Amino acid sequence: MIRFDRATKRYPNGREALGAASFEISAGEMVFLTGRSGAGKSTILKLIALLERPTRGLVLVNGHNTSSLPARKIPAFRREIGVVFQDHRLLPERSLFDNVALPLYAAHAPLREIDKRARAALDQVGLLDRAASLPMELSVGEQQRVGIARAVVSKPKLIIADEPTGNLDPGLSLEIMDLFRRFNDVGATVVVATHDLDIVKASGLREIVVANGRVRDPGAEPELPHMEAHR
Amino acid sequence: MTGWLTRHLQAMLFAAGRLTRAPLATGFTLLVIAIALTLPAAFGLVIASVRTATGDFASAVDVTVYFKQGVTLEKAQQLAQSARERSGVDRVTLVSADEALKSFREQSGFGAALDVLGDNPLPHALDIRPNSEATTPQQMEALRRYLAAWPEVELVQVDSEWVIRLNAILELLRRLVTGTAALLGVGVLAVIGNTIRLEIYNRRAEIEVTKLVGGSNAFVRRPFLYTGLFYGLLGAALAAVLLLIALHLLGAPVGRLAASYGSSFRLLSPGWREVGSLVGVGAALGMVGAWMATARHLARIEPRA
Numbered sequence: 007m008i009r010f011d012r013a014t015k016r017y018p019n020g021r022e023a024l025g026a027a028s029f030e031i032s033a034g035e036m037v038f039l040t041g042r043s044g045a046g047k048s049t050i051l052k053l054i055a056l057l058e059r060p061t062r063g064l065v066l067v068n069g070h071n072t073s074s075l076p077a078r079k080i081p082a083f084r085r086e087i088g089v090v091f092q093d094h095r096l097l098p099e100r101s102l103f104d105n106v107a108l109p110l111y112a113a114h115a116p117l118r119e120i121d122k123r124a125r126a127a128l129d130q131v132g133l134l135d136r137a138a139s140l141p142m143e144l145s146v147g148e149q150q151r152v153g154i155a156r157a158v159v160s161k162p163k164l165i166i167a168d169e170p171t172g173n174l175d176p177g178l179s180l181e182i183m184d185l186f187r188r189f190n191d192v193g194a195t196v197v198v199a200t201h202d203l204d205i206v207k208a209s210g211l212r213e214i215v216v217a218n219g220r221v222r223d224p225g226a227e228p229e230l231p232h233m234e235a236h237r
Numbered sequence: 238m239t240g241w242l243t244r245h246l247q248a249m250l251f252a253a254g255r256l257t258r259a260p261l262a263t264g265f266t267l268l269v270i271a272i273a274l275t276l277p278a279a280f281g282l283v284i285a286s287v288r289t290a291t292g293d294f295a296s297a298v299d300v301t302v303y304f305k306q307g308v309t310l311e312k313a314q315q316l317a318q319s320a321r322e323r324s325g326v327d328r329v330t331l332v333s334a335d336e337a338l339k340s341f342r343e344q345s346g347f348g349a350a351l352d353v354l355g356d357n358p359l360p361h362a363l364d365i366r367p368n369s370e371a372t373t374p375q376q377m378e379a380l381r382r383y384l385a386a387w388p389e390v391e392l393v394q395v396d397s398e399w400v401i402r403l404n405a406i407l408e409l410l411r412r413l414v415t416g417t418a419a420l421l422g423v424g425v426l427a428v429i430g431n432t433i434r435l436e437i438y439n440r441r442a443e444i445e446v447t448k449l450v451g452g453s454n455a456f457v458r459r460p461f462l463y464t465g466l467f468y469g470l471l472g473a474a475l476a477a478v479l480l481l482i483a484l485h486l487l488g489a490p491v492g493r494l495a496a497s498y499g500s501s502f503r504l505l506s507p508g509w510r511e512v513g514s515l516v517g518v519g520a521a522l523g524m525v526g527a528w529m530a531t532a533r534h535l536a537r538i539e540p541r542a
Contacts, residue, residue: 055449057540085451095446112452114244156450 007033007164007195008054010221013063015049023049026063027221029214031197033163036190038206039199041216047199050216051166054197055087056080068163085113088157088194090167094149096141102128102152103137109160127155131185147178154185158194165189167198171205179205245459252463255436266432270472270519273425275479277418278515282480282505284410290502298372298400302363302384303392310334312389313361320363325371325380330364337362360391374401422522429468429526433461437534449540458531462524469523473516480507480515 008031015024024046031037039047052058053065056072065072068086075083088109096105107124115123128134131151133144141149150170157165167186171179183198183205190196200206206213215222256263302320304313310333317331332340337359342351367380377395385393437444447457488504495502507515 055540057449081448081451081453081456083451084449089449095442095449097443097446108447108452109450111247112447112450112456114240114456116240117243160451 007031007035007068008197009064009066010050010053011064011066013053013060013065015053015058016061023219024053024060024216024221025219027216027219028063029221031195033195034190034193036186036196036209036211037198038209038211038213039197039216040201040203040206040213042201046216046219046221048168049219050221051089051168051197051199054164054166055089056083081112085109085160086162086164088160088162088165090150090153090157090165090170092169092172094141094153096149096152096156098141101138101140102133102144102155105141105152106155106159108156113160115160123159123161124155127159128152130158130188131155146173147181150174150178150182151185154182158189162194164195164197167196169200170198171200171202176204180208183209244456248459249463252460252467255460255464256467266428266468267472267475269428270425270468271475271479273421273428274473274476274515274519275483277414277421278476278480278507278511279483280410280414280417282484282507282511284407284414286503286505287407289505290500298367298377299396300365300367300377300380300384301394301396302365302390303394304360304362304389305391306360308361308389310361313363316387316389317363320365320384323380323383325367325376326365327368328366330366332362332364334359334361372401422518425469425472425519425522426526426529429465429523430530432468433465433527433530434534436464437461437530437538441538444535444538445540448538454535458535461531461535462527465523465525465527465530466520467523469519469521469526470516472523473519476519477507477512477515 010027010029012026012028013024014022014026016022027046027050039050041047049058053060053072054067056067056075059065059073068083070079070083072083096102097108100108103124106127107120110120110123125134125137128137131154133148133151133155136144136148141152144152150173154167154170157167165186170186171182174182179202186196186198187209302316304316313331313333317329320326320329334357338351338357341347341359365380365384367376371380381393381395384390444457484504484506488506492503
């Protein structure tokens, strides 16, 4: 599903955000990317979603080599990925229904299909009765659930989330993680970047640690001293 | 096909919705576009009115040949035939002395005075109309010299100078109007392009998210193109309304002014064809302006994590 092979990302200002990272994530797996802010987690997500291309090395996602994927194929590539942000990025002037339906509109889905799937996605996150509301009428946790509904509405094979619980209290964080688990249970590959190590530990799922632009397997190496600082 | 129509209908409705949500800003933009389109349309209409009132100038360049007294009708007919055979001559009409006198009697109102004269004082004459391609000053002068060289000819009268001058003035005005229209067209493009540019930057976050969830450039661009189209269409429609209002206000005074000089000149009203052309030009400018703005600015907006 996802394969990084000595993938390096160096930005035009010379900063190396990711250095020769190699790891694989299998289809149907749920994985946490952990590490401090600026460690390189977001860069990995950007490379997966093709918001950036690697400077060197290989990034394969859903069988596509992101280094060489032509620009005209990027929209179709992104439709196979659901993205959840910490700040949820909902469109404030659009109803929850329209926010959730946006990927389906972009995919030119038939209107009947859009209606059915957007309502189903809102139902999955428990907000169907608020379909006509505007995002600002919701709590932060509810807004995040709408963001998740938008990410899953087109039934993507891969869901990536960047600090989805960053603005939430522990109770809501568990609720959001439970949603990701449910989508993973029905076959979606889920990659969650987080610095909330309690959630990671509680999940018992695989963790890919990123520190200073390097990817490390905590099961194979001693824990990095700075990681202690998060806990 | 249904999907294609649905997508365009959605983009159209979305664009129309955005315009109606900011009525004041939309209204001002439309007014600027309308004024820019009204000016050349109005000037063009005035020129068309003058052309209509003064007839077909190219064919109005006539040459009148007056024969000497004593030239017989038969001789005049021979000379008329010679004139017909000359290249560059479209039509030759022989006006006999009797016909001329009859016409003068009818039109001048001096019938009784003419009765006092014993003989007909008017000569035979030829009314010669050159081809429309043979009306340059050089060609007219060559024709005049050719005719004047006949010994039977008393006078060759070429009343073309005022026509040539008027034609030159109208051509100059036409070019000025064309130039002004082109400049104002560029202005309309700039207004629409800038409005779309601002709209793109106001909706930057929305565009980023749309691209992130798989929206293609065409999908993102479509509502902006419809916005440009609506600006152009509605601006041109408003221009047509302004033009009709101006004609309604000015038509009667212009007619009265012309009548005071004995002229039947009146301002022409735009027909459906003219209004259609105006709206078509407006729509095209709207689309082109929006396309230029989106091509330039949308590509710069890429999603960020």
